[in-house]
Amino acid sequence: MQGHALAFMRIPFDVLAAIDSRWLHYALQPVHYLIRIVHILSMAAFFGGIGLLDFRLMGWRGSIVLRSFARGVLPWLYVTFGVTVASGVLLFLYDPVAVGSHAFFVPKLILIALGLLNAVIYHQTGYLAALASERTMPLSARLAGAVSLALWVGVIVCAALNVESVPKVYLQMY
Structure with a gap:
């Protein structure tokens, strides 16, 4: 699909074939089906x-102290993210040409990288202030x-x- 708006973000076929x-x-x-199930569940x-965690950082459930909440949820996030990445890599390697040629595969990878970058930057810059504030989150945490x-x-x-390609026929209401 040459004319697709995200075509410039596609991984070249030669790379996927290699x-x-x-x-x-x-x-x-x-x-394969078990790997896919594990990927979706994780x-x-x-x-x-x-x-x-994000809703708590944005101020939702202000009665819950962030420090104890984060202590409980962060290990969960590390494990589930690790399982998701491992199963995702296996799904990609199962059929890199099919998976890598999806229009939204590279944008998905970019968003994952940006999500991780956001977490790293926040953890190094504003996380301690949020932990110290206990109930009311600072603007940096909400952002x-x-x-x-x-x-x-x-x-x-x-x-x-x-999951699916672009519909081949667009239905219009008259």
């Missing part, structure tokens, strides 16, 4: 946890939470848009 390994494809074939678990939530929602949207 990554393709039929041996790995056939080795993963019997468990992605949902990560998104649920990051959503709760970091909103940006994070927007980026991770974007990841989910890109993942959903990658």
Whole structure:
């Protein structure tokens, strides 16, 4: 689809073909559905946890002290993100040409990188202030939470848009 607005973000076919390994494809074939299930469940678990943390940073549930909440949710986020990445890499390597050629694959990867960058920057700049404030979140925390939530929602949207190709027929109401 040459005319697609995101065509410039596609991974070149030659690169995807070079990554393709039929041996790995056939080795993963019997468990491909399990890897996909693990990926979807871990992605949902990560998104649920990051959503709760982001909403707390934005000021929701101000009665819950951020320090104890973060102490409980951060290990969950690390584990679920790790499982999501590992299963996602396996799904990509299962069929890099098909997966990598999806229109929203590269934008999804960019949004993931931006989500991680947002977390790293916030953790190094404003996280301690948010922990010290206990109940009312500073503006930096509210902003970091909103940006994070927007980026991770974007990841989910890109993942959903990658499932099917663009409709071939557009129905119009007259």
